[in-house]
Amino acid sequence: MYGGNVGAVCRAMMNMGLSDLAIAAPREDCSEFDVIRWSLKSRSIYESRRECATLAEAVQDCTLVAGTSSDDGFYRKVSRTPREWAPSFLEAASRGPVALVFGPENNGLSNEDLALCTDLIRIPSTPKYASLNLSQAVLLCAYELYLAADEYEPPEEGVPLANSDLRERMFGMWRETLLKIGFMESEKADHMMMALRRILSRGNLTEVDARIMMGIARQTSWYTDQPRKEVSSSDANAV
Amino acid sequence: MYGGNVGAVCRAMMNMGLSDLAIAAPREDCSEFDVIRWSLKSRSIYESRRECATLAEAVQDCTLVAGTSSDDGFYRKVSRTPREWAPSFLEAASRGPVALVFGPENNGLSNEDLALCTDLIRIPSTPKYASLNLSQAVLLCAYELYLAADEYEPPEEGVPLANSDLRERMFGMWRETLLKIGFMESEKADHMMMALRRILSRGNLTEVDARIMMGIARQTSWYTDQPRKEVSSSDANAV
Numbered sequence: 001m002y003g004g005n006v007g008a009v010c011r012a013m014m015n016m017g018l019s020d021l022a023i024a025a026p027r028e029d030c031s032e033f034d035v036i037r038w039s040l041k042s043r044s045i046y047e048s049r050r051e052c053a054t055l056a057e058a059v060q061d062c063t064l065v066a067g068t069s070s071d072d073g074f075y076r077k078v079s080r081t082p083r084e085w086a087p088s089f090l091e092a093a094s095r096g097p098v099a100l101v102f103g104p105e106n107n108g109l110s111n112e113d114l115a116l117c118t119d120l121i122r123i124p125s126t127p128k129y130a131s132l133n134l135s136q137a138v139l140l141c142a143y144e145l146y147l148a149a150d151e152y153e154p155p156e157e158g159v160p161l162a163n164s165d166l167r168e169r170m171f172g173m174w175r176e177t178l179l180k181i182g183f184m185e186s187e188k189a190d191h192m193m194m195a196l197r198r199i200l201s202r203g204n205l206t207e208v209d210a211r212i213m214m215g216i217a218r219q220t221s222w223y224t225d226q227p228r229k230e231v232s233s234s235d236a237n238a239v
Numbered sequence: 240m241y242g243g244n245v246g247a248v249c250r251a252m253m254n255m256g257l258s259d260l261a262i263a264a265p266r267e268d269c270s271e272f273d274v275i276r277w278s279l280k281s282r283s284i285y286e287s288r289r290e291c292a293t294l295a296e297a298v299q300d301c302t303l304v305a306g307t308s309s310d311d312g313f314y315r316k317v318s319r320t321p322r323e324w325a326p327s328f329l330e331a332a333s334r335g336p337v338a339l340v341f342g343p344e345n346n347g348l349s350n351e352d353l354a355l356c357t358d359l360i361r362i363p364s365t366p367k368y369a370s371l372n373l374s375q376a377v378l379l380c381a382y383e384l385y386l387a388a389d390e391y392e393p394p395e396e397g398v399p400l401a402n403s404d405l406r407e408r409m410f411g412m413w414r415e416t417l418l419k420i421g422f423m424e425s426e427k428a429d430h431m432m433m434a435l436r437r438i439l440s441r442g443n444l445t446e447v448d449a450r451i452m453m454g455i456a457r458q459t460s461w462y463t464d465q466p467r468k469e470v471s472s473s474d475a476n477a478v
Contacts, residue, residue: 001243001276001277004240004243004277008372008375011371011372011375012370012371012375014365014367014368014373015364015365015368015369015370015371015375016364016365017367018473019366037240037324038243038372040241040370041368041370058462083386112409124382124385124386125254125255125385126253126255126256126385128253129250129253129254129280129281130254130258131254131279131280132250132254132376133250133251133277133378135245135372135375136247136250136251136254136375136378139371139372139375139378139379140379140382141363141380143363143379146363146364146365147322158438207324234270
């Protein structure tokens with residue numbers, strides 16, 4: 001079924017005008033026979049795929065990273081439908097590489113994978129059986145992009161957006177700093193960092209935005225390393 | 240792949256709130272193993288399927304019969320996109336049984352199958368590779384129905400629509416009559432009847448409409464059987 005899904009993903013991509021496939025942590029038991037049977041005329045997409053060890057590596061040069069989920073987890077409530085999301089994704093695509101990310105068939109994207117995403121997409125479906133087949137989820141998102149592209153006019157110019165690599169360095173610095181200043185305990189760090197990721201992913205984060213945020217983290221960290229002056233209790237109250 | 244497709248169709252149906260599956264002329268080499276692997280939690284849809292010898296039998300009680308095509312054949316140009324089509328299908332569904340019909344993976348619906356359809360749907364896709372995987376086409380149409388249903392309010396009342404069985408009897412009578420009166424030659428009858436089918440399928444044909452059309456065909460046929468009166472050449476010119 002894995003090879004069949006991979007092949008069906010290629011076909012859905014080509015049907016809707018997409019071509020660049022990257023597979024993170026590819027399984028070794030992928031049946032080429034199934035890929036060929038299900039991809040049919042879109043086999044070239046499979047043959048020119050990139051294989052990456054991790055999702056972080058696959059999306060490192062991407063500005064927007066949109067992840068899909070049919071689940072109702074805590075952070076998943078900030079998600080949009082494919083139709084709501086498509087125009088903003090096209091806008092970002094006119095300014096730099098973007099990625100649309102799907103999890104494995106059996107359990108979808110992990111929380112660690114979702115952390116790398118700037119956008120969350122939730123495909124409308126019945127609560128009775130909300131989980132879509134992987135290749136069908138791909139088709140549906142690609143279809144909404146294909147339709148939205150018909151009406152879309154790219155903007156004249158724009159400031160460069162932060163890519164995933166820069167964002168991850170920024171979040172890494174913030175994590176260190178927030179632990180250092182005792183803002184969060186290490187066992188709650190993942191949870192808190194997820195909240196920070198959502199806050200900073202609401203709009204499109206530009207490179208300048210990311211560098212400002214990194215500057216704040218760096219300065220905070222530096223400042224806390226300085227010898228402290230004595231604080232009188234009246235000073236403390238004034239804060 | 241056939242069994243996998245059947246299973247994936249069941250899953251797409253359940254994801255989007257559909258449940259009644261009919262398979263016309265089912266293949267004998269359907270792998271139950273593949274159906275189960277691809278249908279997962281939607282196996283009940285497969286288990287409660289109807290199997291019919293022909294498409295005509297499968298849709299005989301249906302008012303609207305919507306057929307899908309990614310092709311650009313002559314009569315296929317009157318097709319609508321799933322998004323344009325969905326509201327009218329929901330409206331008909333509130334008044335009687337309706338069917339959404341998909342052809343086999345390899346070559347889609349035949350002209351004979353398309354003749355049974357009142358509505359034609361064409362899924363937007365790139366000309367580079369327009370042909371969608373069967374189960375993905377199902378998902379896409381079902382998804383558009385699912386979204387449209389959210390906004391749809393059924394009308395208070397309505398006149399009953401003609402079902403497929405009644406329509407086919409009507410077209411059968413017209414075919415006979417048009418051949419009898421020499422309107423068309425028998426080798427061009429299929430082509431002409433397809434045109435008539437498209438003309439009479441543009442709006443929703445009610446039972447009363449169908450009976451009127453049958454009445455006209457019957458009367459025409461009866462009239463031509465009557466002894467002819469002599470026609471002078473001046474009478475003929477006046478026609």
